[in-house]
Amino acid sequence: MNILVTGGAGYIGSVVVEETLRAGHKTVVYDNLVKGHREMVAEDAVFVEGDLLDRDKLEGVFGEHSIDAVIHMAAYSLVGESVAEPSKYYQNNVVASLSLLDAMRARGVAKLVFSSTAAVYGEPEKQPIEESDRTAPTNPYGDTKLAFEHALRAYDNAYGMKYVSLRYFNAAGASERCGEIHDPETHLVPIVLQAAAGMRDAVEIYGDDYPTRDGTCVRDYIHVIDLARAHVMALDLLDKRSAIFNLGCGGDGYTVKEVIDVARDVTGREIPVRVAARRPGDPAVLIASSDKIGEMLGWKPEFQDLRLIIESAWSWMQRSSAGKSA
Numbered sequence: 001m002n003i004l005v006t007g008g009a010g011y012i013g014s015v016v017v018e019e020t021l022r023a024g025h026k027t028v029v030y031d032n033l034v035k036g037h038r039e040m041v042a043e044d045a046v047f048v049e050g051d052l053l054d055r056d057k058l059e060g061v062f063g064e065h066s067i068d069a070v071i072h073m074a075a076y077s078l079v080g081e082s083v084a085e086p087s088k089y090y091q092n093n094v095v096a097s098l099s100l101l102d103a104m105r106a107r108g109v110a111k112l113v114f115s116s117t118a119a120v121y122g123e124p125e126k127q128p129i130e131e132s133d134r135t136a137p138t139n140p141y142g143d144t145k146l147a148f149e150h151a152l153r154a155y156d157n158a159y160g161m162k163y164v165s166l167r168y169f170n171a172a173g174a175s176e177r178c179g180e181i182h183d184p185e186t187h188l189v190p191i192v193l194q195a196a197a198g199m200r201d202a203v204e205i206y207g208d209d210y211p212t213r214d215g216t217c218v219r220d221y222i223h224v225i226d227l228a229r230a231h232v233m234a235l236d237l238l239d240k241r242s243a244i245f246n247l248g249c250g251g252d253g254y255t256v257k258e259v260i261d262v263a264r265d266v267t268g269r270e271i272p273v274r275v276a277a278r279r280p281g282d283p284a285v286l287i288a289s290s291d292k293i294g295e296m297l298g299w300k301p302e303f304q305d306l307r308l309i310i311e312s313a314w315s316w317m318q319r320s321s322a323g324k325s326a
């Protein structure tokens, strides 16, 4: 197939592009580089610098490259920023994303895989979280992702546009070439490794009095390569139907302290920690049930062991400019 990947110069997008290419799909990356990195885009992909709101450019790309399906990853994704600046989030994650859908309609492209998030669930009612559980986001970031899922359902009903929405839990780890760089960085694994590398003085633990096995929050970490492979599998489903899937590793998840301990072990470095107050809206435990995608698509994580995830991230950091002093 000919695939357009929006946000393909970002952290997860750049690994998704490696996997679509590996699967033999011609891949076009569409990214405005507001957060992305041109050098992370695989050489065999076509790169187009452009914004989702530039409808003419998008339609031109659909025509020029005979695009069959879109993997839509371009978005803003900082929870705190979405609370402070909801307008920015609604503009990009809803308005600009609708511009993409309408460009697809205009060009007869009717297949889309969407990067959704565990944030659509808000405070979960039970663990592990299943796709049929209540969605009640607790911040504008989650609201915008859920709003777009609703648009997808309506576009499928009315126009027959098929979609797979992948609700990611915490992506982490690296491929050979591509790893995690966000500015600012808010994700635990790179923050812990930056502390190991001496690039920050300590890791802040937001609350150590949660009702969990060591008092710190439990999260579900998924290796970015496992995540990326799910997108390639999802493309095949689009011939038949639309679906929503969780993407995480399940099991017992890992506490913040467990992540730090594994990182100390992998890096052999000191990682100083500082316990800070809980952050509002941080649930004690967030674990995905990924049974549905396993049953329907045969997806299975290959790298679910946290040690493998952290080893890949540390090794990438040491090789890349993101971790110059690592």
Ligand SMILES: NC(=O)c1ccc[n+]([C@@H]2O[C@H](COP(=O)([O-])OP(=O)(O)OC[C@H]3O[C@@H](n4cnc5c(N)ncnc54)[C@H](O)[C@@H]3O)[C@@H](O)[C@H]2O)c1
Residues within 6 Å of the ligand: 006, 007, 008, 009, 010, 011, 012, 013, 030, 031, 032, 033, 034, 035, 036, 037, 050, 051, 052, 053, 072, 073, 074, 075, 076, 077, 092, 096, 115, 116, 117, 118, 167, 168, 169, 170, 171, 172, 181, 182
């Ligand atoms: N990182 C995670 O753990 C995680 C978890 C859940 C969901 N997600 C979702 O996955 C997707 C990718 O996340 P990431 O961590 O790789 O983020 P990222 O910021 O590294 O990548 C996003 C990319 O989208 C591009 N972009 C943003 N707005 C654009 C626009 N209007 N036009 C063109 N390009 C635009 C950016 O330049 C960037 O390259 C996002 O949609 C995010 O909400 C990520």
